[in-house]
Amino acid sequence: MTSHLDEGRIQELVDGEIPSSELLPIQAHLAVCAECRARLDEARAIAGEADRLIETIELPESPVRVAPRAPAARPRAWMRNLAWAATLVVAAGLGYVARNPSGVTAPTKDTAAGVPTAATDLAPSPAETVAAVQPQAAPPTSSRRPAEPLRGASPGRLAQERDKDGAGASRPVPGVASTEREEAKVASSGRLQSLSPTPNSDTLQKKAAQNQPDPKLRLDEVVVTGANEAKAVAPAPPPTAAARRGGVRSRSRDSSGTNLNRVDELVADVASGARPPSTPPAVELTLTAARARLGGILRQIEGLAPLRVDALGDSIRVVYPLASGELHLVEWLRNGELLYRLRAPAGFPSDSLDRLRARVHD
Amino acid sequence: MTGPIADLFAEYHESLVRMLYRRTGDRDRAEEIAQETFARAVAAPPRNPRPWLFAVALNLVREEGRRAVRQDRRLVLYKAEQPESFEGPDETMDRGDRIARVRSALDLLTERDREALLLKAEGFNYEDIAATLGLARGAVGTTLSRARRRLVEAYRAGEGQHDVAS
Numbered sequence: 001m002t003s004h005l006d007e008g009r010i011q012e013l014v015d016g017e018i019p020s021s022e023l024l025p026i027q028a029h030l031a032v033c034a035e036c037r038a039r040l041d042e043a044r045a046i047a048g049e050a051d052r053l054i055e056t057i058e059l060p061e062s063p064v065r066v067a068p069r070a071p072a073a074r075p076r077a078w079m080r081n082l083a084w085a086a087t088l089v090v091a092a093g094l095g096y097v098a099r100n101p102s103g104v105t106a107p108t109k110d111t112a113a114g115v116p117t118a119a120t121d122l123a124p125s126p127a128e129t130v131a132a133v134q135p136q137a138a139p140p141t142s143s144r145r146p147a148e149p150l151r152g153a154s155p156g157r158l159a160q161e162r163d164k165d166g167a168g169a170s171r172p173v174p175g176v177a178s179t180e181r182e183e184a185k186v187a188s189s190g191r192l193q194s195l196s197p198t199p200n201s202d203t204l205q206k207k208a209a210q211n212q213p214d215p216k217l218r219l220d221e222v223v224v225t226g227a228n229e230a231k232a233v234a235p236a237p238p239p240t241a242a243a244r245r246g247g248v249r250s251r252s253r254d255s256s257g258t259n260l261n262r263v264d265e266l267v268a269d270v271a272s273g274a275r276p277p278s279t280p281p282a283v284e285l286t287l288t289a290a291r292a293r294l295g296g297i298l299r300q301i302e303g304l305a306p307l308r309v310d311a312l313g314d315s316i317r318v319v320y321p322l323a324s325g326e327l328h329l330v331e332w333l334r335n336g337e338l339l340y341r342l343r344a345p346a347g348f349p350s351d352s353l354d355r356l357r358a359r360v361h362d
Numbered sequence: 363m364t365g366p367i368a369d370l371f372a373e374y375h376e377s378l379v380r381m382l383y384r385r386t387g388d389r390d391r392a393e394e395i396a397q398e399t400f401a402r403a404v405a406a407p408p409r410n411p412r413p414w415l416f417a418v419a420l421n422l423v424r425e426e427g428r429r430a431v432r433q434d435r436r437l438v439l440y441k442a443e444q445p446e447s448f449e450g451p452d453e454t455m456d457r458g459d460r461i462a463r464v465r466s467a468l469d470l471l472t473e474r475d476r477e478a479l480l481l482k483a484e485g486f487n488y489e490d491i492a493a494t495l496g497l498a499r500g501a502v503g504t505t506l507s508r509a510r511r512r513l514v515e516a517y518r519a520g521e522g523q524h525d526v527a528s
Contacts, residue, residue: 008503017488017503043507050510053464053517054483056457057384059376284405287398305375305397308404321368 005029005036010043282310282317290316299331299340302359329360367404370411375400377484378419384480385423387465395422412486413493420477420494467516475509482506 005013005026012018018026030037290309291298294316300306304320304327311317315332322344331340340360344353375396382392399419408414468476474495481491488502497505 006504007507008500011503011507012488015482015488015503015506046510046514047506050479050513051483053467053513054384054479056461056464059380059383060389287394287401300394300397305371305393305400308401 003029004033005039007043010036010040011047013040014043014047282312285309285311285316290318294331294333294338295336297338299329299338299360301327301329301342301356302361304359327356366407367400370403370415371400374412374415378415381416381480381484382419382423384468384483385420385476391426395419395426398422410493413490416481416484416486417494417496424473463517463520464513466520467513470516471509471512475505475512478502478505479509479513 009018009026013026030040285293287298287306287309290311293311298309298316298318300318301320307319307321307326309316309318312330315330318329318331320327320329325344328343329340330343331338333339342353342356342360378399379389379392379396382395383389386392386395396419399415399422402418403411403415468479471479474497477495478491478497481494486494488499491497491502491506492499
């Protein structure tokens with residue numbers, strides 16, 4: 001006969017942690033031992049109450065709303081080489097709001113239905129979106145499919161990462177709420193309004209024509225501002241050149257086949273100051289180390305979980321995964337002031353960017 | 363994000379944030395620690411992911427706790443917590459007060475007991491609790507037994523103390 005059950009054993013019974021093979025002797029004991037039955041009952045009651053107590057502490061609701069599903073689009077293979085379409089320069093002075101209580105609701109992809117995916121846009125046109133940035137096929141660890149719209153708010157781009165065919169399997173994932181919603185918001189709001197296949201600059205066309213017979217941009221050809229950026233592994237913040245001359249134009253001079261037209265429209269130009277120092281190759285950091293480099297403060301986008309944090313020379317780049325690529329928050333210290341810039345991939349709607357800006361905070 | 367990490371994130375992020383939130387009382391800090399935890403998973407993908415993620419996160423909490431006292435933030439959050447539903451015997455009590463009392467009770471537990479409870483609340487089985495906390499599996503039952511009992515006792519003992527700003 002089994003001796004009395006000890007506390008641990010009783011708890012295992014309460015939590016169903018006893019392998020079925022071991023149950024019988026225990027049940028047999030309980031059948032004849034009132035004391036152990038009573039202890040078991042009490043343990044159950046206490047466990048139940050403890051569970052209830054802990055469950056009273058609920059996670060405060062996330063401010064980000066779930067966006068409607070967007071139909072899948074088939075990404076083009078070469079799109080993988082394009083990381084981003086535009087550089088968004090955000091003035092540090094724009095400030096930010098701690099939380100966006102109303103959340104963000106994104107229009108469905110249909111609203112931007114007229115706009116082809118970034119892939120489509122870019123394909124025919126010499127003015128390709130260019131990543132203003134990130135050149136480079138995103139670092140090997142992150143398989144990006146920049147043009148792929150978000151499918152469903154829930155699995156978000158995480159599912160897309162795995163589903164290369166764009167079938168858009170939906171996984172009922174309870175977590176990942178904020179990141180996915182943000183992505184849904186971003187992606188499903190469609191392509192960049194300014195997305196247009198036509199470059200608005202002769203310079204661009206000439207440049208594109210002369211630089212590559214193939215209008216499609218390949219990252220290794222995207223030289224944002226010059227020699228530095230040519231080392232594509234470390235995407236150089238295009239903003240450098242752009243900001244320097246107040247905009248897209250300058251980049252067009254340096255980049256081949258860049259659709260600066262889009263960058264033009266996207267760049268919320270910052271007169272001065274909001275441009276990062278030129279960039280050397282990226283070195284990955286921990287959040288803590290990054291924060292330390294910036295003097296104890298690291299700006300992040302609320303509601304998004306960063307994929308990684310890189311040090312780019314003096315600046316820090318926080319990388320957020322999006323369905324359509326990567327969102328980069330580049331920040332740096334200048335005269336003791338922490339400036340930052342948001343950079344987004346092709347098809348990133350500027351209004352979403354505004355909302356994101358509102359969520360940049362320490 | 364690579365496939366496996368993306369899967370990890372999808373599967374455990376919310377649970378991790380919730381556990382951290384209950385552990386620290388600070389939603390922002392919980393998110394931040396969760397982010398750091400996943401960032402580390404990207405750097406060194408774990409084999410036994412759930413215990414690893416939660417163990418790293420709890421370590422981060424402990425390290426941060428040593429560096430700074432976040433008493434103030436915690437106090438503010440006690441006030442700010444907005445309960446959604448109401449249940450339980452304390453009908454006359456304000457929900458916010460209830461939560462504050464639970465937190466106070468949790469604070470009275472030893473770190474190990476508290477963490478075991480919070481992991482259990484996230485659906486961990488004994489094996490994973492053992493792996494996460496570095497306990498022998500056989501010790502999990504006794505740990506939970508003690509932790510639950512102490513929590514309930516502390517909560518009941520806190521009756522009448524509606525002092526949110528403790």
